[in-house]
Amino acid sequence: MLEHIEGASMVISAPAARLSRRRVLGGAFAIAAGATALAACDSHGSSGSAGVLNVWGGVPEDSGPGDMIAAFEKANPGIKVKYTRYVNDPTGNLKLDTALQGGVPIDVIFNYGPPKVSKRVAAGLLVDLSEKIAAESSFAKFAAGATPRANYVFDGKVYTVPAARSPQLVMANADLLDKAGIEIPADWDVEDYHRIAKQLTVGSVNGSLGSPAIGVPTLGPDANYTKGGQGSNFAAAAWRKQVELGVEMQNDRSAVPHKTVLAQKLQTFAQNAFLGGQFAMLSTQAFLVRYISDTKQYPHSFKVRAYPVPAPVKGKAYWNPGAYGDLMSISAKSSQKDAAWTFLKYWVTNAGAYMIKGGRLPSLPDPAKKADAISQLLGPDMTKLYDVDSFGAVLFDPAIKIPVDTIFTASTEIADLQTKLNDQAYLGSISVDQWVQRMTAQSDAAIRKAS
Numbered sequence: 001m002l003e004h005i006e007g008a009s010m011v012i013s014a015p016a017a018r019l020s021r022r023r024v025l026g027g028a029f030a031i032a033a034g035a036t037a038l039a040a041c042d043s044h045g046s047s048g049s050a051g052v053l054n055v056w057g058g059v060p061e062d063s064g065p066g067d068m069i070a071a072f073e074k075a076n077p078g079i080k081v082k083y084t085r086y087v088n089d090p091t092g093n094l095k096l097d098t099a100l101q102g103g104v105p106i107d108v109i110f111n112y113g114p115p116k117v118s119k120r121v122a123a124g125l126l127v128d129l130s131e132k133i134a135a136e137s138s139f140a141k142f143a144a145g146a147t148p149r150a151n152y153v154f155d156g157k158v159y160t161v162p163a164a165r166s167p168q169l170v171m172a173n174a175d176l177l178d179k180a181g182i183e184i185p186a187d188w189d190v191e192d193y194h195r196i197a198k199q200l201t202v203g204s205v206n207g208s209l210g211s212p213a214i215g216v217p218t219l220g221p222d223a224n225y226t227k228g229g230q231g232s233n234f235a236a237a238a239w240r241k242q243v244e245l246g247v248e249m250q251n252d253r254s255a256v257p258h259k260t261v262l263a264q265k266l267q268t269f270a271q272n273a274f275l276g277g278q279f280a281m282l283s284t285q286a287f288l289v290r291y292i293s294d295t296k297q298y299p300h301s302f303k304v305r306a307y308p309v310p311a312p313v314k315g316k317a318y319w320n321p322g323a324y325g326d327l328m329s330i331s332a333k334s335s336q337k338d339a340a341w342t343f344l345k346y347w348v349t350n351a352g353a354y355m356i357k358g359g360r361l362p363s364l365p366d367p368a369k370k371a372d373a374i375s376q377l378l379g380p381d382m383t384k385l386y387d388v389d390s391f392g393a394v395l396f397d398p399a400i401k402i403p404v405d406t407i408f409t410a411s412t413e414i415a416d417l418q419t420k421l422n423d424q425a426y427l428g429s430i431s432v433d434q435w436v437q438r439m440t441a442q443s444d445a446a447i448r449k450a451s
Helices: 021-025 028-040 063-077 090-101 112-122 131-132 137-142 176-180 190-200 215-219 237-253 257-264 270-275 284-293 336-352 367-377 388-395 411-425 432-448
Strands: 052-057 080-085 110-111 163-164 167-171 207-208 279-284 306-309 322-330
Touching: 021 110, 052 336, 063 080, 063 336, 110 112, 110 336, 112 322, 112 411, 112 432, 137 336, 163 237, 163 388, 167 176, 167 284, 176 190, 176 306, 190 237, 190 279, 215 237, 237 411, 237 432, 270 279, 270 284, 284 367, 306 322, 306 388, 322 336, 367 388, 411 432
Parallel strands: 052 080, 052 110, 207 279
Antiparallel strands: 110 322, 163 322, 167 279, 167 306
């Protein structure tokens, strides 16, 4: 979906950190001549002068960054900030990498997703923040040796500080649930989810966008790997069950037909179909409230209710397949590293005051301000558009565990492969057995090549 927080924070394995500079930047030099012009787009403040920090991020300025920067400049009158928005897609990330490599002044960047961090660290584009993090008691959870983990680690060093924490949750059309007389139990599991999705499938309305996750919630960190990262783990029963359930929900129409998902690009634009009443439930992250609250662009008359993601097995503990994100780094070429660290600290510490309205929950939440956070997140019409209590209970559940991986070998290739084979399985082109065989064999080959 749009501007989602990509990938849970991970500890990166040594093989990923040995990527060559040439492999990391690929064709970046082809557009290096135009890199200087990039700083002119979507900016806040002036550029190029002393005391000006250049910050590149993917969130629109009016979704929180503008207010954050104004507050920072007021608190730090000697520092001005220029905010450049880059689009978090392959083209946008190539522009950022080219700018980091070239002569464009950049001090602070936001990374979205483990592959981007991995490549930039390997290319020497980011500052080691280990000592600075260790000196900040409030950042203890982001240190290399923290338990549980909440940050990336490269050969014992830390180059990012997550500004956001986004657990997965299920959002549902409360009107459809109430009309069907369905009450979802707090301890529901994936079988309950499937049963309820079938009950909600009436006429042209499907019960769910897709099927619930089983692999990561069951296996936790490094769910894709076995043998310490030397092989893939897609022969595990949890992965088979996940694909089997997805196929079942395609066959009984309790999930949106996969042809429709692909044709309407619902992997990216799910809000259109959800708020249009095309399906009743989906697993998502908090950013979706931006669209739910925008009733001019997305008119709808029903309330949205929040539920925890269903357990793979009822009564057994499981992992929430959410993410730590908005990973802030300092450019290795920055000439203002101390000021950049001051800005980074301010942003992470104050994210709860300025970024929640854009659907970004802070990585350092204040339990005492839960009610204020929910109010910011859901907006002034929250009692009309949301089951408010359900969102507070789900998003701020202290029992949520977000897995932080420790292995990253060939992860981009594996993710692409999983998308391709999932499409084939849900379209009926291959069987579940073929999915397991191909996913395992091709992932193993990618791991061997990357290692």
